[in-house]
Amino acid sequence: MATGVDDCTRAAGGSRDARLPRRVVELGVEKAFEVLAAARRLEAAGRTVIHLEAGEPDFPTPPHIVEAGIQALRDGLTTYTQSSGIQPLRVAIAESMLERGVLAQSDNVVVTPGSKLALFHVLTALLEPGDEVLLPDPGYPAYAAVTTFAGGVSVPYIVDPDTGVDVDAIASRIGPRTRILVINSPHNPTGHALDEPALERLAELAERHDLMVLSDEIYRQLSFDGVPPVSIASLPGMAARTVIVDGFSKAYAMTGWRLGYGVMPIWLADAVGKLMNNSAACVAPFVQVAGIAALQGPQDAVHAMRDEFRLRRDLIVARLNTIPGVHCATPGGAFYVFPDMRAALKGATADGVADALLYERGVGCLAGTAFGDAGHGYLRFSYVRSRADLSTAMDRVEAEIRAL
Numbered sequence: 001m002a003t004g005v006d007d008c009t010r011a012a013g014g015s016r017d018a019r020l021p022r023r024v025v026e027l028g029v030e031k032a033f034e035v036l037a038a039a040r041r042l043e044a045a046g047r048t049v050i051h052l053e054a055g056e057p058d059f060p061t062p063p064h065i066v067e068a069g070i071q072a073l074r075d076g077l078t079t080y081t082q083s084s085g086i087q088p089l090r091v092a093i094a095e096s097m098l099e100r101g102v103l104a105q106s107d108n109v110v111v112t113p114g115s116k117l118a119l120f121h122v123l124t125a126l127l128e129p130g131d132e133v134l135l136p137d138p139g140y141p142a143y144a145a146v147t148t149f150a151g152g153v154s155v156p157y158i159v160d161p162d163t164g165v166d167v168d169a170i171a172s173r174i175g176p177r178t179r180i181l182v183i184n185s186p187h188n189p190t191g192h193a194l195d196e197p198a199l200e201r202l203a204e205l206a207e208r209h210d211l212m213v214l215s216d217e218i219y220r221q222l223s224f225d226g227v228p229p230v231s232i233a234s235l236p237g238m239a240a241r242t243v244i245v246d247g248f249s250k251a252y253a254m255t256g257w258r259l260g261y262g263v264m265p266i267w268l269a270d271a272v273g274k275l276m277n278n279s280a281a282c283v284a285p286f287v288q289v290a291g292i293a294a295l296q297g298p299q300d301a302v303h304a305m306r307d308e309f310r311l312r313r314d315l316i317v318a319r320l321n322t323i324p325g326v327h328c329a330t331p332g333g334a335f336y337v338f339p340d341m342r343a344a345l346k347g348a349t350a351d352g353v354a355d356a357l358l359y360e361r362g363v364g365c366l367a368g369t370a371f372g373d374a375g376h377g378y379l380r381f382s383y384v385r386s387r388a389d390l391s392t393a394m395d396r397v398e399a400e401i402r403a404l
């Protein structure tokens with residue numbers, strides 16, 4: 001019996017693909033959202049799932065940030081703002097760049113609904129049809145999806161969970177059409193962080209070949225080995241050719257608030273501001289005020305979350321490495337592990353194992369192929385659940401592997 005619109009037969013359904021442009025039909029999507037939706041359907045049917053699929057902290061947004069947002073609503077901040085963001089937040093973001101050794105002004109900053117839209121607008125603003133974008137494989141799926149959507153061509157470079165990035169391999173892929181180098185440190189999905197010598201060599205390549213660099217630093221505050229990684233924008237001359245993409249989702253546990261930003265040369269910030277004007281118009285003002293509280297308020301909740309993620313990392317890495325045939329590198333940051341399952345699969349695929357884990361054993365995770373061709377034979381677990389849940393989940397992973 002139909003109980004609501006979602007239960008009705010889709011009267012206007014059927015395939016619309018024939019009427020959609022190719023670039024839309026072929027637009028990639030982030031698999032994490034699909035697996036999360038499948039897990040939610042299982043839960044609605046009474047099953048329990050340990051959610052290790054989505055890149056979303058299980059901690060609440062720190063209370064002082066929530067209060068700042070609520071107070072802003074009570075103060076009547078419910079209207080449109082400037083498309084590039086309210087001035088106090090742009091200033092706060094520009095000031096926060098000093099910690100990375102980057103000199104920025106408010107004019108360099110564009111505030112966006114999530115860093116994902118900053119990525120989208122920056123790539124859309126920069127790419128001419130046929131321009132090439134060097135991007136990590138495995139890597140955050142939106143880089144390749146948006147590159148193709150914007151008429152560009154993805155040129156993947158490998159990020160090895162154990163050894164990271166081979167700068168010479170990147171150099172060998174640069175050609176006359178290369179326009180942008182995308183880097184992500186700490187990296188989703190491997191957790192690998194680029195060290196300063198690698199960044200210096202990448203900066204030198206960018207200078208020599210006149211590339212723009214899109215530096216996705218969203219996991220910067222979730223770095224486990226002492227100081228956060230260096231920002232490539234802090235290296236001599238690099239601020240003029242770098243876009244730092246960052247946001248509040250991960251470090252401040254604010255995924256659903258949708259608040260991110262880009263810091264970039266003014267000519268590009270103006271263009272991205274125009275795209276914001278024509279797309280989201282602006283970020284909700286009370287959300288922007290909450291962002292100021294996040295940046296300028298106490299940071300102890302961020303440090304406590306990071307410390308807990310480090311304990312979880314140690315637990316999950318150690319546990320995965322006890323499973324026969326599984327090899328898991330120790331990530332330097334973010335909250336992901338990307339174990340190499342190839343020696344454990346015995347003819348099965350990591351995609352099949354990911355499905356079995358969800359549907360038969362109640363553990364949500366992603367197959368490495370969700371992050372590019374180099375992900376074949378790997379799984380990604382987000383360690384965004386308690387240590388007790390992680391232990392239970394790893395017992396189930398071991399049982400699944402032993403049953404292959």
Ligand code: PLP
Nearest residue numbers: 055114115116140188247249260
């Ligand atoms: N960049 C990377 C590397 C990510 O992993 C994510 C989210 O998972 C994002 C950007 C987008 O985050 P948000 O749009 O929530 O700021």
